[in-house]
Amino acid sequence: MLLLHHLQIKNENNNKKQPKPLPHSHLNHYYCTMSELITYIQSYFGVVQEKDVELIASLFKKTSIKKGEYFLKSGKNSNQLSFIQEGLLRIFVATEDKEITQWISTKGYFVTDLSSFVFQTPSRWNIQALSDTELYTINRDDYTKIGQLIPAWHELEKLFIVRCFIILEDRIFSHLSMTAEERYQFFFAHNKELFNQVPLQYIASMLGMTPETFSRIRKKQLS
Template identity: 30%
Template structure:
C-alpha cells in the first residue's frame, strides 16, 4: 500500500514522564513531535544522563532500535505532555521506498543530525562548561526557556550546582 507522508502518521499522546521506549525495549515508532519535549537518556552508574532533547516540530526515535528491531540502549520519555505523530516500521519503510519527497527529507534530516552529533561530541571534549552553555544560549535559546535546568545540565555534561553558577555569571 502506498502512503502519503501526511496520512501515514497516526496521532498519539504521552503524558509527562510517560515513556516512548525504555532501555532494553524495542522502539515502536518514528515520531514527529507536534507539542512537548522528549528526553533521550541512558543510565550510568545509577544516574540518568540526558543524551538528547527532542523539541516541538522535530523528528525523533531510538533509531537503531526502531530500524533494526533491537533492544534500545536508551530510554525516551516525555518531560512534558506531548502530542506525537508516529509511524510504525512497516509504514516508515513504505514511505522511504515509495515517497521520493519523504525519502529526500529523511536523508537531509539524518545528514543534519550526524553533523550535530559530531559537533556535540567535539564540544564536550574541547569546550569548557561555560563555553558549552554560551553556545547553547546562542544556538538553542528555546531549550533554555522550555527545558528544566537539571535536564539541560545533564545534556551539557555539567553538574546542577555548576550550571546554576554559570547561569548567574553569564546573563
C-alpha cells in the same frame, strides 16, 4: 491531511537540484524538524508531488503521551518514529547512580532511537515526556512503505541522516574544544526558550556538567 499544516508545501523550485545543507548550526539541532525535512523534499524532488505528500502524511497518526510517561524504554525495540507536534521529550540513560540526559527533543523535532528503529536492536535510551506531548507517529511497517512507494525516498532519507551525523560531529567537537562555560554559552545562545521549559539539571547533564556547575555558570552569565 494530518501533517499538511507543517509541510508548508510551496510549488517553487521547478527543477530538481541538489539540496543545500542548512547553515551550519553547531550544537543546536540533533534530531531534525519536519520543516527541514520538507525543505529537503522540496529541493530534492523539485516540485513536491502533492499525492506523495498526502501519502506520507496519511501514514502518520496522531498520538499523545502524558507528562512522565515513556515514549520508549531502554531495552525495548523502537517501532515508531514520531514528530513532536507539541511538548518535550527527554532522551536519557539511567546508570547505577544517576541519569544522564543525552538530549531534549522539542516541538517540531522527530524523535526515536534511530539505532533501534532502523536495526530493531534494543533501545539504548529511555525517552520520557517532560510535559503532556502530542505526536504524529508512524510505525515501522508504514515507514517502510514510504520507501517502497516513493523511489527516491531512500536517497532523500540518506541526506537527512547525514545532516544528523554532521550535527553529532559538531557536538563531539564541542567537547574536544570547549569548556563547560563555553558549551553553556553556545547552547544558551541558540536555545534560550528551552531554559524556561525544562528542569535545568537536564540541560546541565546534556552539556556534560553537574547541576551545581551549571547553576554557577548561569549566575555568572546573568550578572
